[in-house]
Amino acid sequence: xxxxxxxxxxxxxxxxxxxxxxxxxxxxxxxxxxxxxxxxxxxxxxxxxxxxxxxxxxxxxxxxxxxxxxxxxxxxxxxxxxxxxxxxxxxxxxxxxxxxxxxxxxxxxxxxxxxxxxxxxxxxxxxxxxxxxxxxxxxxxxxxxxxxxxxxxxxxxxxxxxxxxxxxxxxxxxxxxxxxxxxxxxxxxxxxxxxxxxxxxxxxxxxxxxxxxxxxxxxxxxxxxxxxxxxxxxxxxxxxxxxxxxxxxxxx
Amino acid sequence: xxxxxxxxxxxxxxxxxxxxxxxxxxxxxxxxxxxxxxxxxxxxxxxxxxxxxxxxxxxxxxxxxxxxxxxxxxxxxxxxxxxxxxxxxxxxxxxxxxxxxxxxxxxxxxxxxxxxxxxxxxxxxxxxxxxxxxxxxxxxxxxxxxxxxxxxxxxxxxxxxxxxxxxxxxxxxxxxxxxxxxxxxxxxxxxxxxxxxxxxxxxxxxxxxxxxxxxxxxxxxxxxxxxxxxxxxxxxxxxxxxxxxxxxxxxxxxxxxxxxxxxxxxxxxxxxxxxxxxxxxxxxxxxxxxxxxxxxxxxxxxxxxxxxxxxxxxxxxxxxxxxxxxxxxxxxxxxxxxxxxxxxxxxxxxxxxxxxxxxxxxxxxxxxxxxxxxxxxxxxxxxxxxxxxxxxxxxxxxxxxxxxxxxxxxxxxxxxxxxxxxxxxxxxx
Numbered sequence: 023x024x025x026x027x028x029x030x031x032x033x034x035x036x037x038x039x040x041x042x043x044x045x046x047x048x049x050x051x052x053x054x055x056x057x058x059x060x061x062x063x064x065x066x067x068x069x070x071x072x073x074x075x076x077x078x079x080x081x082x083x084x085x086x087x088x089x090x091x092x093x094x095x096x097x098x099x100x101x102x103x104x105x106x107x108x109x110x111x112x113x114x115x116x117x118x119x120x121x122x123x124x125x126x127x128x129x130x131x132x133x134x135x136x137x138x139x140x141x142x143x144x145x146x147x148x149x150x151x152x153x154x155x156x157x158x159x160x161x162x163x164x165x166x167x168x169x170x171x172x173x174x175x176x177x178x179x180x181x182x183x184x185x186x187x188x189x190x191x192x193x194x195x196x197x198x199x200x201x202x203x204x205x206x207x208x209x210x211x212x213x214x215x216x217x218x219x220x221x222x223x224x225x226x227x228x229x230x231x232x233x234x235x236x237x238x239x240x241x242x243x244x245x246x247x248x249x250x251x252x253x254x255x256x257x258x259x260x261x262x263x264x265x266x267x268x269x270x271x272x273x274x
Numbered sequence: 275x276x277x278x279x280x281x282x283x284x285x286x287x288x289x290x291x292x293x294x295x296x297x298x299x300x301x302x303x304x305x306x307x308x309x310x311x312x313x314x315x316x317x318x319x320x321x322x323x324x325x326x327x328x329x330x331x332x333x334x335x336x337x338x339x340x341x342x343x344x345x346x347x348x349x350x351x352x353x354x355x356x357x358x359x360x361x362x363x364x365x366x367x368x369x370x371x372x373x374x375x376x377x378x379x380x381x382x383x384x385x386x387x388x389x390x391x392x393x394x395x396x397x398x399x400x401x402x403x404x405x406x407x408x409x410x411x412x413x414x415x416x417x418x419x420x421x422x423x424x425x426x427x428x429x430x431x432x433x434x435x436x437x438x439x440x441x442x443x444x445x446x447x448x449x450x451x452x453x454x455x456x457x458x459x460x461x462x463x464x465x466x467x468x469x470x471x472x473x474x475x476x477x478x479x480x481x482x483x484x485x486x487x488x489x490x491x492x493x494x495x496x497x498x499x500x501x502x503x504x505x506x507x508x509x510x511x512x513x514x515x516x517x518x519x520x521x522x523x524x525x526x527x528x529x530x531x532x533x534x535x536x537x538x539x540x541x542x543x544x545x546x547x548x549x550x551x552x553x554x555x556x557x558x559x560x561x562x563x564x565x566x567x568x569x570x571x572x573x574x575x576x577x578x579x580x581x582x583x584x585x586x587x588x589x590x591x592x593x594x595x596x597x598x599x600x601x602x603x604x605x606x607x608x609x610x611x612x613x614x615x616x617x618x619x620x621x622x623x624x625x626x627x628x629x630x631x632x633x634x635x636x637x638x639x640x641x642x643x644x645x646x647x648x649x650x651x652x653x654x655x656x657x658x659x660x661x662x663x664x665x666x667x668x669x670x671x672x673x674x675x676x677x678x679x680x681x682x683x684x685x686x687x688x689x690x691x692x693x694x695x696x697x698x699x700x701x702x703x
Contacts, residue, residue, distance in 0.1 A: 061656050078655065087502055094402040113402050116334040117413050123502030125329035125653050129394065168633050190319045191394020223364035235673020245654055248501045253300040262657065268658050 025103040026198055026253065027225040029232050029241065030077055033258035034219045037062055037075035045212035048199060050168050052137035054116050055128040057196040058211045062269040065262040073269070076261045077219065079211065080105060080126040080196035081244065081252030088118035088127065096194075098179070103225075103253055104198040106183040112192040119193060124158040127195045136185030154231070176200045198222075225253070280699055285538045286687045292607070294684070301681040308674010309560060311667045320394060323425060331660035333649040335392075337668050341675070342388035345381045346420055346493055347515070349638060350523030352428060353479075353486050356435070359473075360479035367549065369693045370531050370541050371613035375432040376686055377527055379425065381680045385676055386421040395396025412499055415492035427482050428471035434478060437461040438471055439691050442699060450689065457690075468697070490516040497644065504581030505574065505648035514566045521559035523610075523629035526539050528552050530683070532627055534692060541630040543693055548622060553626040557612025560633055564699045566607050567640075585647050594647055597639055604636035 023175065037060060045051070045058040082105045088097045089105060096111040097118050107118075108111075133256040172185025177200055184201040198211035202236035207213065212220040222261040223232035241255040282462065317320055326332025352374035359371045393399040401415050415452040441458035443449050461467060483608045491512040497503070498511030528549060535544040574586040589598040615621045650660035666671075 054327065055693075056329070059329070063656055076656075087500065091411050091413065091500075093413040093417065094406040094409055096406075096407050111398070111402055111406060112395065113399040115389075115392070115399070116394070117411070117496075119328055119334040121500050121502055122328075123654055125327075125655060127334075128327050128329065129334060130319070131323075131326070132321035137321075139696060189395070193394075241493060245502075264605060270655070 023101060023226065024224045025226045026082075026203060026222065027103065027232055027236075027255065028079065028082075028198070028209075028253065029221040029235055029255045029257055031219050031221075031257045032074075032261070034217050035060070035075040036078060036217060037073070037215065040214050040216060041077055041220070044210040045196070046187075048169075048202070048210035049185045050133055050138075050172065051128070051194070052130070053139060053187060055194070056136075057126070057128070057186065057194075061261065063261070064104065064267045064269055065192045068132070073135070076256075076258075077211070078124065078244075079254060080198075081250065081254045082196075082198060083250060084251035085254065087121040087123065087250060091117045091121045093117065093228075100200070101178045101185035102198075102200075102203065104200060104203075105195075106177070106179075106181070106197055107185060107194055108181045109188040109192050109194070111181045114191040115195065116193060121190055123245050123250065127187075127193050129165060129193050130187065132192050133190045157159075172201060176204055211262060280695075282540070283541055283691055283693055284448065284693055284697075286534075286692060290688065294688075297684060298681065300522050301677040302686070303536070304677035305674050305681065307670050308677065311670035311674065312686060313668055315391070315671070316396075322665060322667045324663050324668060326662075328649050328653060329547035331650075331658055333646050333660065333662035335645055335649065336662055337642060337664040337672060338392040340638075340645050341672055342385045342392070342416075342676070343493060343515075343641045343645070344522070344638055345385040345388065346489065347519035348523050348526045349381035349385065349424070349428075349517035350490065350516075351527040352523075353375070353431075353482055354523070355527065356431065357479045357483050357486070359408075361483075362474050364551075367548060368696070370527060370548055370552070372435070372692055373531050373534065374527050375427065376692070377523075377530060377624055378428045379432065379470070380682050381523075381526075382421065382425040382428065383682075384675050384679050387678075389416065389421060391671060397400040412492065412496045414438065415488075416496060419485070419492055420489045423463050424485050429486060431458070431475075431478050433459075434471075434696070435475055436690065438468065439462060439695050442695055445692065454688065457598060462703075463617060473478065478512065487516060487517060490519040497648075502654070503654045504650040504654070505585045506580065506652075508570060508573075508642070510566055510570055510589075514563065514570070517559055517563045517566060518637055518640060521556055521563055521633050524552050524556040525633040525637070526625060528556065528630040529634070532623065534687065538687075540693065546621065549623060549626050550621045553612055553621065553629065554616060556617065556630060556633060557609055559606050560609045560612070564602075564609060567602065567701075581646040581652055585651050588647060588651055589643065592641070595644055601636045601643060604639070608632035608636065627639070 023064050041058050041061050044058060049057060056262050059078045061078060062073065066072055082103060086099065086105050087220065089099055093115060094109045094111055094113055096113070098106060098108065101108050111237055114129070116129055119129060131180050167248060169185065169229045173182065175181055176184045182188065183197060189264055202209055208222045212222045221232045223230040227233060236255055239257050241257050242260060245254055289546045321334060325334055328334050355367055355374035356371050359368050361624045372447050390396045390399060407414055407418070436457060437459050438461055441461045441463055444451060444454040444458055445463065461471070482633040494512030494515030497506040498508060531544055534547070537543060538678040571586060574582040576584065577589065611625050611629040615625050644664050
């Protein structure tokens, strides 16, 4: 059985955030929702400062706190090792969100269409930014920002797990791009990285590129002391946690 | 017992003045405000609340969860007092037993409504819990044991204990007859029936007692088991929840019974002796809780990992210090008032009331101070520090639900004897 894992080489990351952009386009996530997020921070004291970047997808833990606490089993561990959310079953209690030490869960605080960039749902975008033309290009058949294939059931479980922005009042997070890995493709962030920060593959196969990489280099995982057993491995220099300063905040 | 003496117990039925109607009008207004806020919340989504994602500088659980925990804590009073009366034969507390049971039911109802209004998909919340409920989740017990099991067992307990009073009311031709016919459930007052009645209540009290510890502990475990949240993850969480539930629950019962005593002029039945006992219990529980906060803070500040130290610093001397110290000082003041009265062996109702109000203010702050800082300040990856303050929608819903609770309580005192008739009262045929 395929068991996916991801390796992130921090020494290669240059903070371009192409992965965040690719994720948004692939998964139709709304504003203030970052399934993939790249921390940017400055550390050290002037003039000896460095800027560090650290991408943070969902860790897809083997002992995931969010799976343990979900009262209805909407959050589950799939056969491929990914931790997925059943959007048809989630009741919106946000227990997974508060249980996750990594903060990767995002709630649909409002109607996903209203939460899209340009407020598609409320029609505010009509006539602005040339969006009317986009609708014409799509023959008016679909919402211009939405990929309808994401509504189809995915994986061996056949549950609605792909993409974001399905309903108001449900949780969502990174899926390792289940709609792409089903077809044998790499997740969008991996495919779109210009400097090959990411290595993605089957950790159960000793000949896969990720298995060879992790065997040849020392790696670490985030917050290992919480006993979550993440499936995302980091290589290279860890982000310094002392004397640090954020370069920007996510505004709410 | 003569008719005049029975009349004392029926005082609440005699006086329905303009003040009562004015109160009801104010409560209905507050409930309408809450209803309007809920309407906005469920049409616009929870975006209108002050809650935001923990990864984006907010708290995903806000004042709704804080109030849920507070109200479920308050529900402690009913079963504990009833159990004391039925099991330990503390007949002294019998006059407040029904008030406590009603307080439990209303507090649990409000707590359940807070869960429901906190859910992003409340209808799914009810359906999926039956279809897919997972007992492995600590939150499952909040739905099953607390919101369902505890609530229904208290309702049954109250119904059974109320049968005798309903049949007495019916036999004396008082009040709404069809209602008492239903509520008396075939009970006819006689020596034999009364003996059986007391036996059944005793058995039920034994059966319901474990729920007292279970319900409040499960709620503590919802937080105490989360390794990802510094400040929540502590073994003292469940015992601390039970202790604060005892203090705030008995405190709320003191406030309610004093209001009823004053409004309906029941000084004869609700004697100072009762309040002395309740006050002592509340004071002792508050003292234990203060001790628990100190030991928890000491561990967090002295030995805690960086996340816990950050939260402890923020509470002791940082941004959250005003709330934290207001909470601690309320508890300490409440404890000292009770202790001073205990030491001087002279109790005043004013002192007991002040102390009960302070304990409840402290409990309200404490519940929110447990829940919110661990989310806004407790991220262990390099996220920016967050903040949370409830929006007017959340505050209106809280006010509306408070009003609903007071409304239900006031109406109940008008249709059913809020004080259980003593053994001497017989159903005359």
